[in-house]
Amino acid sequence: MRKIDLMIYLLSLLLIIILILTRFIPIPFGLFTVASGSMEPSIRPLDLAIVFGRDYKIGDVVVWCSSPFYCVLHRVVNISENYIITKGDANPMTDPPVSKDLVRGRVVLVIPREIWILLTSLLIGILIFYYRRRVSEMAIIFAPFVAPMIIYSLVVGIVITLFAQQSSIQIVYPEIYLSRHDIYDVNGSCVVNISYYVVGIKILSIDKIYVFNRSIDSFNYTGDSISFVLPKDLALYSASTGSRLNISVEADLSRKGFLKGFYQIPVSLQKPLIKIINESLYIENPNCYPLEFNITWMFSVAGEPWRFESSTYVLDKGSFVFNSPQARFVYVEIRYRWLGAEFYERLYVRG
Known part of the structure; x- marks a missing residue:
């Protein structure tokens, strides 16, 4: 056997070994034929990808395999400590x-299908022409390797077609999304609670909460979940104006995750009860939100001009009694803001 024959023989054998080893x-490093159009238009079906090295970054195209019969050639969009997302x-x-251990390498070159199929066909044609007088000898030499290669290709094709879906990697997606948010009355204070639905992940720490x-x-x-007591001045502002609570949250999650959420919680209030009981003003605030009241007493003794006394009170949840002035004629005016509207009541007390 001449040297050129030996070189062709060894190169063919090396190529077959590489094709087999890259799967198992x-x-x-290795050669991979693209099987689908998931990377179009940059990489098309039947293009030949050359993989070399495991140094990659976001934006690179890599090949990862969950089994010898299921490999994926996709672009890296995120990298964490132990996983990548393609x-x-x-x-x-x-x-x-996908675990970093499954990554076979970075795609360094993609040979279009028109080029490598044409070159391969030309090479085969040249070899056949070159060895046209020794076809029988070449068949005998390559038969022990060509037959297993054909069998291997058939087996791989059948297995990929029938079992690739079952061989795909099963990894649970970590999930976190808002379940509900509420405001509870706890001992007269408004407590904000934000609950999440989580799968395979949890809140580790809170970086920032803003209202x-x-x-x-x-x-x-x-x-x-996250909970906190709403400051009274912010609760008063929300109750008076009817503004939704604008809440932003930043938190660290397990598995190197990060949560950044913005929530608008509507205000739900009951109207305060205002009435006169035993010549005194009675006000009941049934809400955990404080409310601001302006109370003006108008009173007069017979034959004297009317006098006015005005005061402003911020009333938390509860019942409050205000005694009327000692005078023959007494009225009271109450003004307050509730859910963005101003309310006014004038009540007769005595006279």
Whole structure:
């Protein structure tokens, strides 16, 4: 056998070994034929991808394999400590998080299908022409390798077609999204509670909580909820104006996650009860939100001009009694803001 024959023989054998090893052994180089259009238009079906090295970054195209019969060639969109997330350029959604151990390498070169198929066909034609007088000898030499390669290709094709879906990697997506938010009355204070639905992840710490751009320093949290007492002045502002509570939250999650949420919680209030009982003013605020009242007494003794006394009170939840002035004729005016509207009541007390 001449040297050129030996070189062709060894190169063919090496190519076959590489094609087999890249499927079964996680070596950082290999050849992969693209099987789908998930990376179109940049990479098309039947294009030949050359993979080399495991140094990659966001934006690079890599190949990862969950089994010898299920490999994915997609672009890296996120990298964490132990996982990467990839996405096909033509796919609407990302792939599940994949362990870095499954990555075979970075795609360094893509040979279009028109080029490598044409070159391969030309090479085969040249070899056939070159060895046209020794076809029988070449068949005998390559038969032990060509036959297993054909069998291997058939087996791989059948297995991929029938079992690739079952061989795909099963990784649970970590999920967190808002479940509900409420405001509870706890001993006359408004407590804000934000609950989340979580899967495979939990809240580790709270970085920031803001209400109307004011930082909240005291709060409680568990793996799936956050709660804090609403400051009285912010509660008063919300109750008076009817403004929704604008709340922003930043938190660290397990698995290197980060939560940033913005929530608008509507205000739900009962109207205060105002009446005269035993010639005294009675006001009941049934809400955990404080309310501001302006109370003006109008009173007069017979034959004297009317006198006025006005005061402003911020009343928390509860019942409050205000005694009337000692005079023959007494009226009282009450003004307060409730859910963005101003209310006015004038009540007869005595006379």
